[in-house]
Amino acid sequence: MEFKNPQEELERFRSRLAFAGGFVLFCFSLLFIRFVWLQVVQHDYYQTRAEDNRISLVPIVPNRGLIVDRKGEVLARNYSAYTLEITPSRAGNLDKTIDGLAEVIEIEAKDRRRFKKLMDESKSFETLPIRTRLSDAEVAKFIAHRYRFPGVEIKARLFRQYPGGAFASHILGYIGRITDADLGEIEKVEQDANYRGTEHFGKTGLEQHYEFELHGISGHEQVEVDAGGRAVRTLSRSAPVAGNQLTLTVDAELQRIAELAFGDRKGSLVAIEPSTGGILAMVSVPNYDPNLFVDGIDTQSWRELNESPQKPMVNRALNGAYPPGSTFKPFMALAALELGKRRPEQAIADPGFFNFGGHHFRDDKKGGHGMVDMYKSIVHSCDTYYYVLANDMGIDNIAAFMGQLGLGSRTGIDIKGESKGVLPSQQWKKERFKKPEQQKWYAGETISIGIGQGYNAYTPIQLAQATATIANNGIMFRPHLVKYVTDTRSGEKRPIEPEPLRDLKLKPENIEVIRNAMIGVNKEGTGARAFAKAEYVAAGKTGTAQVFSYKGAEHKTESMAAHLRDHALYIAFAPADKPTIALAVLVENGGFGAQAAAPIARQVLDYYLLGKKPKAPAPADEDAVEGDAQ
Numbered sequence: 001m002e003f004k005n006p007q008e009e010l011e012r013f014r015s016r017l018a019f020a021g022g023f024v025l026f027c028f029s030l031l032f033i034r035f036v037w038l039q040v041v042q043h044d045y046y047q048t049r050a051e052d053n054r055i056s057l058v059p060i061v062p063n064r065g066l067i068v069d070r071k072g073e074v075l076a077r078n079y080s081a082y083t084l085e086i087t088p089s090r091a092g093n094l095d096k097t098i099d100g101l102a103e104v105i106e107i108e109a110k111d112r113r114r115f116k117k118l119m120d121e122s123k124s125f126e127t128l129p130i131r132t133r134l135s136d137a138e139v140a141k142f143i144a145h146r147y148r149f150p151g152v153e154i155k156a157r158l159f160r161q162y163p164g165g166a167f168a169s170h171i172l173g174y175i176g177r178i179t180d181a182d183l184g185e186i187e188k189v190e191q192d193a194n195y196r197g198t199e200h201f202g203k204t205g206l207e208q209h210y211e212f213e214l215h216g217i218s219g220h221e222q223v224e225v226d227a228g229g230r231a232v233r234t235l236s237r238s239a240p241v242a243g244n245q246l247t248l249t250v251d252a253e254l255q256r257i258a259e260l261a262f263g264d265r266k267g268s269l270v271a272i273e274p275s276t277g278g279i280l281a282m283v284s285v286p287n288y289d290p291n292l293f294v295d296g297i298d299t300q301s302w303r304e305l306n307e308s309p310q311k312p313m314v315n316r317a318l319n320g321a322y323p324p325g326s327t328f329k330p331f332m333a334l335a336a337l338e339l340g341k342r343r344p345e346q347a348i349a350d351p352g353f354f355n356f357g358g359h360h361f362r363d364d365k366k367g368g369h370g371m372v373d374m375y376k377s378i379v380h381s382c383d384t385y386y387y388v389l390a391n392d393m394g395i396d397n398i399a400a401f402m403g404q405l406g407l408g409s410r411t412g413i414d415i416k417g418e419s420k421g422v423l424p425s426q427q428w429k430k431e432r433f434k435k436p437e438q439q440k441w442y443a444g445e446t447i448s449i450g451i452g453q454g455y456n457a458y459t460p461i462q463l464a465q466a467t468a469t470i471a472n473n474g475i476m477f478r479p480h481l482v483k484y485v486t487d488t489r490s491g492e493k494r495p496i497e498p499e500p501l502r503d504l505k506l507k508p509e510n511i512e513v514i515r516n517a518m519i520g521v522n523k524e525g526t527g528a529r530a531f532a533k534a535e536y537v538a539a540g541k542t543g544t545a546q547v548f549s550y551k552g553a554e555h556k557t558e559s560m561a562a563h564l565r566d567h568a569l570y571i572a573f574a575p576a577d578k579p580t581i582a583l584a585v586l587v588e589n590g591g592f593g594a595q596a597a598a599p600i601a602r603q604v605l606d607y608y609l610l611g612k613k614p615k616a617p618a619p620a621d622e623d624a625v626e627g628d629a630q
Helices: 006-041 043-054 094-104 109-121 136-144 180-188 205-209 252-262 299-306 325-338 374-379 383-393 395-404 426-432 443-449 460-471 508-524 593-610
Strands: 055-060 074-086 128-134 152-161 175-177 200-202 219-225 231-238 245-248 267-272 279-285 348-350 353-356 359-362 370-372 475-477 482-486 493-495 500-503 539-545 567-574 581-587
Touching (some): 074 094, 074 136, 094 128, 094 136, 128 136, 128 152, 136 152, 180 200, 200 205, 252 267, 252 279, 252 593, 267 460, 267 593, 325 374, 325 383, 325 567, 348 383, 353 443, 359 383, 374 383, 374 508, 383 443, 395 426, 395 443, 460 475, 460 508, 460 567, 508 539, 508 567, 539 593, 567 593
Antiparallel strands (some): 055 219, 074 128, 074 152, 175 200, 267 279, 267 581, 353 359, 482 493, 539 567, 567 581
16 A cells, blocks of 8 residues: 655645746736837827728818819809719629619719729729719719618719810810829829829820929818728818919910811911910811810720821820921021022922922922022922922931921920921931931922922921021920910919020021012912901911822822822911011811911911901812912
């Protein structure tokens, strides 16, 4: 029989009790340390977290800044309206939801298409509009049926509105929903916080270029929420600051008259104030209605605009590059005077053609113009004079001088996406073509350059800027559309100062020769019919640019397909002695410059200088011809 030792049992019990007590003490120590860590060391952090759970920051999107013309006419504004919106992640079966909504509120096919497009571009948790601009009756009707549609709600939103519809659309541009590319632009300028809650961003035109001026400063509300995320009360509110207002150099009524003058013709007009570079009017027709993009344009409407053969989305003033035709001749003549290649009185005999390298370069007038000096070459638009002149000057001399006038380079106007155009030279051809045999410049190619054909291709705004530079005695300004920016908070007007780009140091006597010849164009030359009985003196030059090469053969415009007809051009400045406006007009496939472009310029100048308002588009002068006065 084995007896237990009580003392040994007691020691063993005490050891176990001490170990258990130590373990419990260790555990409590850990809990105490953790408690101290959470309640003392991390107190501020967790207090902030708790406040964040209790308080929600709701961004308040600011009113977008207004855009007004130089006289205060509102061209872009905002208004508030109700929208019917769906959160796809909460709505269940979307098709059934939309079909059910259509039984309560009218939802058209274009609304469905737009919603589908927004779905493709957005995250599933975003709230997307299915209908906008609801009436009060429609709002009341939906509220009565709201219980049937989880994930669907009514929201009050601000909408951008362009009161003139398609009027000046290529100047104003449009806004659309923010994309990843837009977010990248926002991050570059570190405006992420300011754009929380903002759904739209400028896509084109002034809306795009001045986005960060127009957007404003977002406000916010501190809202206390319960455990279910429902708002209980508003704790504080920081009001948003509306975006700044843009006041343009553009005269809206002049713009309206210029657009009217085109009628249903395609083309562009750019009018500039020579002494400042301010754009007075910039027309590209046909145009489009920017209001279509505010709610998110539906696929069908976008396809119709984007695939239209009329190309209404193309800003022809900045993106259309065209041969300048005979409007190039005053610039060629000025280059010849400045480079010492010609004197005004020097004359050539024009038999009606120029032979070079076995090629027959034909003049527009059969039998030629006889003896032609510089004045006559511009007034009656003699091609032969400029064939000979171009050959004498050489392509690189031509390119160097035209480059100073801004031809073949972006003007830097305050709208993005401007085209460069083509100023041909030997270096340009080497860079343009890959094959060595294509890179060589041939002397015969220079001949056509002299009359504004060949590789020449310039935008209407470049032609307008070059014309304005001559009108301003060789001082060139950067074209701009915004006159000043008004700060919403202070009311302070921040002017966009005229920016002189260069002074060409042109000789006054040479400018006077060109000015007198361009005055002669409208008095006795190719522009005389369009400017008959004008109550002011304007200096101008007509031009016709071939779209299709006839290889020396005669052609009749009326027998040609419309898209192959020549482009009509016209440049001018007025009053001739102290110009306050310079312009360039292009009518696509319009025929002769004297026939289609000059009458448009006449209506624009009549309004700007005399206040005369036409009641109908400028009629084409069917009897006008390019190359001689009628």
